[in-house]
Amino acid sequence: xxxxxxxxxxxxxxxxxxxxxxxxxxxxxxxxxxxxxxxxxxxxxxxxxxxxxxxxxxxxxxxxxxxxxxxxxxxxxxxxxxxxxxxxxxxxxxxxxxxxxxxxxxxxxxxxxxxxxxxxxxxxxxxxxxxxxxxxxxxxxxxxxxxxxxxxxxxxxxxxxxxxxxxxxxxxxxxxxxxxxxxxxxxxxxxxxxxxxxxxxxxxxxxxxxxxxxxxxxxxxxxxxxxxxxxxxxxxxxxxxxxxxxxxxxxxxxxxxxxxxxxxxxxxxxxxxxxxxxxxxxxxxxxxxxxxxxxxxxxxxxxxxxxxxxxxxxxxxxxxxxxxxxxxxxxxxxxxxxxxxxxxxxxxxxxxxxxxxxxxxxxxxxxxxxxxxxxxxxxxxxxxxxxxxxxxxxxxxxxxxxxxxxxxxxxxxxxxxxxxxxxxxxxxxxxxxxxxxxxxxxxxxxxxxxxxxxxxxxxxxxxxxxxxxxxxxxxxxxxxxxxxxxxxxxxxxxxxxxxxxxxxxxxxxxxxxxxxxxxxxxxx
Numbered sequence: 001x002x003x004x005x006x007x008x009x010x011x012x013x014x015x016x017x018x019x020x021x022x023x024x025x026x027x028x029x030x031x032x033x034x035x036x037x038x039x040x041x042x043x044x045x046x047x048x049x050x051x052x053x054x055x056x057x058x059x060x061x062x063x064x065x066x067x068x069x070x071x072x073x074x075x076x077x078x079x080x081x082x083x084x085x086x087x088x089x090x091x092x093x094x095x096x097x098x099x100x101x102x103x104x105x106x107x108x109x110x111x112x113x114x115x116x117x118x119x120x121x122x123x124x125x126x127x128x129x130x131x132x133x134x135x136x137x138x139x140x141x142x143x144x145x146x147x148x149x150x151x152x153x154x155x156x157x158x159x160x161x162x163x164x165x166x167x168x169x170x171x172x173x174x175x176x177x178x179x180x181x182x183x184x185x186x187x188x189x190x191x192x193x194x195x196x197x198x199x200x201x202x203x204x205x206x207x208x209x210x211x212x213x214x215x216x217x218x219x220x221x222x223x224x225x226x227x228x229x230x231x232x233x234x235x236x237x238x239x240x241x242x243x244x245x246x247x248x249x250x251x252x253x254x255x256x257x258x259x260x261x262x263x264x265x266x267x268x269x270x271x272x273x274x275x276x277x278x279x280x281x282x283x284x285x286x287x288x289x290x291x292x293x294x295x296x297x298x299x300x301x302x303x304x305x306x307x308x309x310x311x312x313x314x315x316x317x318x319x320x321x322x323x324x325x326x327x328x329x330x331x332x333x334x335x336x337x338x339x340x341x342x343x344x345x346x347x348x349x350x351x352x353x354x355x356x357x358x359x360x361x362x363x364x365x366x367x368x369x370x371x372x373x374x375x376x377x378x379x380x381x382x383x384x385x386x387x388x389x390x391x392x393x394x395x396x397x398x399x400x401x402x403x404x405x406x407x408x409x410x411x412x413x414x415x416x417x418x419x420x421x422x423x424x425x426x427x428x429x430x431x432x433x434x435x436x437x438x439x440x441x442x443x444x445x446x447x448x449x450x451x452x453x454x455x456x457x458x459x460x461x462x463x464x465x466x467x468x469x470x471x472x473x474x475x476x477x478x479x480x481x482x483x484x485x486x487x488x489x490x491x492x493x494x495x496x497x498x499x500x501x502x503x504x505x506x507x508x509x510x511x512x513x514x515x516x517x518x519x520x521x522x523x524x
Contacts, residue, residue, distance in 0.1 A: 022422070022503065024497065025500075027496075027500070030349070030496060031429040034349065034489055034493050034496065035429075035430075037345045037349055038342075038489030039485055039486070042341065044484045044485055045479070047336075048476065048484070049476065050068070051068045051071065051320070051333040051336055052327035052328065052475075052476045054071070055067040055071065057322055058322040058327075058328050058333075059095065059119055059322065059323065059324050060364045060367065061093070061094065061095030061293070061295065062095045062096055062097050063097055065095075069086055069296060072320070073085060073298050076298070076340070079343065081300040081302055081347070082300070082301050082302075084300035085298075085299055085300070086296040086297075088295070089295050089297055089363075089375050089378070090295060090370075090374045090378075091293050092293060092367075093246075093247040093249055094120065094247050094289060096119050096287070096289070096324070098117060098286055099123075100123075101117055101285075102281065102282070103258060103280065103282050103283075103284075105278060105279070105280055106129070108276055108278065113261075114237060114239060114260065114261055115264075116241040116258065116324070116325045117286065118241055118243055118258070119242065119244060120243055120244050120246070120253075120288075121244040121257050121284070121286060122253035122254060123286045124225060124226070124285075126283065127283040128225045128226075129279065129281050129282075130280065130282075131154070131280075132153070132228075133150065133153040133155055135155055135156065136158040138211075139208065139211060140210050140211055140214045143215055150219050150223070150224040151224065152225065153224050153225060154224070154282060155227045155228065156228045156269060157215070158269060159269075160266050160269055160270075161262040161265060161266055163262055172464070172465065173406075173464045174409055174462075174464055179409060179410065179437040182441065182462070183410070183437050185439055185441045186440065219255050225256070225280075225282050226257070226282050227255060227256065227257050228260055228268070229257055229259050230259065230261065230264075231262070232262070234259065234260070234265075235261055235262050235263060236261075237261065238471045239259050239325065239471060239472050240259065240470045240471050241324060241325035241471070242366075244257035248293075249290060256284060258282070258284075295364050297361060297362050297375055298320065298361040299358065300359050301358045302343070302347065302351075302357040303356050304355045304357075305353065305354060311356070312355040312394050312504075313355065313357075314358070315358045315360060315395075315396075315398040316357070316358075316359055316495050317359060317360035317361065317362060318334075318335025318362070318401045318402055318447070319332045319336070319361070319363070319365030319366070319402060320332070320333075321365055321366055321371075322366065323366060323474075325474070326468070326471065326473060326474040326475050327474065327475060328474055329405070329477075329478055329479050330405045330469065331404065331469045332401075334401070334479060335400070335401035335402045335403075338401050338484055338488045339359055339361070339488075339491065341484070341485075341488035343492075346495065353496065353500060354499055354500050354501075356499075357495055365402075365446065369446070369450050371447075372447035372450040372451075375450070376451055380392045380451075380456060381455075383511070383513070383514045384513055386454070386510065388454070392456070395457075396498055397505040398451045398457065399495065400447050400448040400458065401460070401461055402447065402460065403460070403462070404469070405478065405480045406464030406465060406480065406483055407433070407434060407463065407482075407483040408435045408486060408487045408491070409464060410435060410436060410438055410439065410461070410462040411427075411437075411460070412442065412461075413438060413459070414442055414458065416506065417440060418506035419457065419505070422506075424436075430490050430493065433486050433490070435486070435490055439462070443460050448460045453511060453514060454511070455507060455510040457508075463487070466480060
């Protein structure tokens with residue numbers, strides 16, 4: 001509605017339909033069916049149990065990942081989806097599985113440590129005992145003083161970690177005020193905030209990368225036992241466990257890098273600086289899978305039924321892979337089980353979508369969106385050249401979930417302002433479940449980015465920040481059943497609304513070709 005001043009009179013008229021917000025044809029009867037099935041007959045926790053505790057850690061190409069992937073493929077088939085498959089996307093590299101781990105201080109007194117070998121670390125070839133050597137080197141040049149002294153030693157870098165006791169809980173629920181501020185963020189404010197986050201991230205590494213890389217090479221050459229690592233987030237029994245190094249078939253095994261809590265890390269340093277020797281036992285066995293270096297995504301479909309729209313595709317997805325210290329429950333079995341449950345809901349109520357609905361459970365996300373990036377490149381287009389394939393024109397929209405176990409509170413527009421009014425109407429039947437916030441704010445570091453960088457509409461939901469990301473505490477018991485039911489219900493509704501929409505989903509202008517990888521920042 002717009003007002004026009006004419007002399008002393010005010011006239012108003014309604015803008016033409018092409019300029020006025022399109023009214024979405026939300027089928028309230030179907031929304032009711034989705035709510036009933038999703039909230040009252042949910043199978044989401046059973047799906048989660050199969051993906052986590054029955055499969056184990058899901059490092060890409062590991063036995064645990066393949067157990068989960070095959071379960072998902074077979075379950076999707078049983079629900080009636082078609083063309084359910086493990087879709088090879090390209091070369092990933094070695095799988096890795098931890099078979100044994102024992103790490104303990106034996107002198108000046110005995111203590112077993114909470115310790116986790118990092119992914120793609122080599123083992124020890126049996127029990128090894130040795131003294132801990134304190135490495136006090138600020139740069140690579142100072143490491144030369146330690147040449148010839150590393151054999152049979154457990155290494156630790158002299159860098160006490162400053163522990164800040166927090167009075168705030170880790171994770172929680174968004175308040176109404178926080179959600180309101182999120183909805184009011186401008187694009188300029190969001191850009192500035194992302195820049196500040198990148199700068200903070202640069203300062204998180206407690207050990208310079210060049211020092212760590214050179215030290216590991218020296219340690220491998222001289223026959224050291226292991227390197228102990230820690231960080232500011234490794235406290236209170238929670239330890240983040242990522243990777244020791246590269247995973248390509250051609251890469252040599254990485255020197256054994258063991259993550260421990262900052263309390264133990266600092267304690268060992270303080271004892272050593274008191275000129276008191278520390279001795280340790282380390283026994284680690286790891287198995288590498290090299291028979292098949294390809295990475296696989298799980299893909300399945302509900303075919304479209306409208307003769308004019310069935311070739312168009314609505315997608316939903318989450319990443320299935322995880323890190324090795326726990327079972328990857330909140331990162332991101334939560335997203336995967338929600339997406340599978342959303343598909344189950346739609347099949348259970350017997351929908352006949354106009355467009356084809358395709359679910360994807362990605363691998364290689366933790367190593368840099370590898371599975372989704374390769375799938376988008378081979379299916380829709382290359383973000384480096386922006387050479388687009390025919391399927392690019394037939395694509396509708398992609399929905400992603402990768403922010404833990406918390407309920408859905410809204411959605412990130414990812415800069416696509418034209419989607420705001422659509423999402424407002426799609427959220428309306430679920431406002432009573434706490435979901436309605438829409439923000440122009442971008443969010444990154446997960447698989448919707450692979451679609452966004454080739455100009456395809458792709459969105460990540462806002463969730464209450466309840467996550468045990470990348471840690472040994474990322475267990476099934478941290479999953480919130482009611483939150484996952486709510487999330488699956490809303491995802492099912494959004495996917496249905498997108499599949500039944502008469503109009504194409506609005507797109508942003510095509511981005512320019514990328515000269516750098518959108519995740520790593522390296523040249524492609």
